[in-house]
Amino acid sequence: xxxxxxxxxxxxxxxxxxxxxxxxxxxxxxxxxxxxxxxxxxxxxxxxxxxxxxxxxxxxxxxxxxxxxxxxxxxxxxxxxxxxxxxxxxxxxxxxxxxxxxxxxxxxxxxx
Amino acid sequence: xxxxxxxxxxxxxxxxxxxxxxxxxxxxxxxxxxxxxxxxxxxxxxxxxxxxxxxxxxxxxxxxxxxxxxxxxxxxxxxxxxxxxxxxxxxxxxxxxxxxxxxxxxxxxxxxxxxxxxxxxxxxxx
Numbered sequence: 001x002x003x004x005x006x007x008x009x010x011x012x013x014x015x016x017x018x019x020x021x022x023x024x025x026x027x028x029x030x031x032x033x034x035x036x037x038x039x040x041x042x043x044x045x046x047x048x049x050x051x052x053x054x055x056x057x058x059x060x061x062x063x064x065x066x067x068x069x070x071x072x073x074x075x076x077x078x079x080x081x082x083x084x085x086x087x088x089x090x091x092x093x094x095x096x097x098x099x100x101x102x103x104x105x106x107x108x109x110x111x112x
Numbered sequence: 113x114x115x116x117x118x119x120x121x122x123x124x125x126x127x128x129x130x131x132x133x134x135x136x137x138x139x140x141x142x143x144x145x146x147x148x149x150x151x152x153x154x155x156x157x158x159x160x161x162x163x164x165x166x167x168x169x170x171x172x173x174x175x176x177x178x179x180x181x182x183x184x185x186x187x188x189x190x191x192x193x194x195x196x197x198x199x200x201x202x203x204x205x206x207x208x209x210x211x212x213x214x215x216x217x218x219x220x221x222x223x224x225x226x227x228x229x230x231x232x233x234x235x236x237x238x
Contacts, residue, residue: 002158036224038159045208045228046159051215052222089159091224100174101212101223103151106158 003028003094004104011110018080020107022073022090028102030071033093037066037075040087040106049088050075077109085111114138116209116229124203124236130196134209134229135189142167142187147212149225150183150194152205160205164212165192199236206231 005023012018022035029035037050048057050066053073063078073092077084090104120132132150141148147164154160163173165183173181180197196203209229215222 034220034222034224036222038225040159043231045230046210046225047228048224048226051224052218052220055218055222087158091159091161093223096175100172101161101164103159103161 002105003096003102004090004092006088006090006104006107008105009108009110011112012077012080013112014081015079018077018109020075020088020090020109022075022092022104024071024073024092024094026071027096028071028092028094029068029073031095035066035068035073036091037064038089038091039084040089042087046089080109080111082111085109114211114227116211116227118207118209118229118232120232120234122233122235124199124234125238126200126236127198130194130199130203130234130236132194132207132209132232132234133191134193135191136211137190139190139211140187141185141190141192145214145216147214147223148183148185148192149210149212151208151210151225151228153208153231154202154205159208162194162196162207201236204234204236206233 034052038046040046053068054066094102115137149164150162208231210225211227213226
């Protein structure tokens, strides 16, 4: 059971807007800790997509955006493309048990 | 460009110690605001952070693994290593090494994983 909760799967047709949620609590996202997002294809290293809730590293397409409100965060892909099909993970910090970094359970994006 | 590469045995016996090494190219492990980290992915499950050793030496480990895990730096070889004792089948996973960074280049400071290795499969079985 992950500390951060993500939907197991989402899907969308090419060109559609897709969102992936990351639900936390008062000991992590709700405490003000930032959320980061990674894209992961099996057999390859995870790739940083969004850091600090809504910042995009250089080289990441502008169709990826992040937001945070209260105890939750979201990753949006505006105009999803076939190559976006992958697993997506949110990550933050949790103050429980002396503090640790935590990941969400991951969301599989299928582009129909 | 920073690159990380994991190495170590792919098969470990139950109750023994899992030992992995990560070789870093393009950066020194004893400098910079970096968290030299290990993350794993059990089969069919998501990513699980194991722990880190900061460039200055401070450590932090995931609570449920704290009694069994240790991460060391070897600046002479620009490597860092993971040791996980008393392994069971539940420790079977793909293990990734990663460089976390304390990024204070903007108005706020953020800690996130900047670079990752490609991962190495470790199976615990007799």
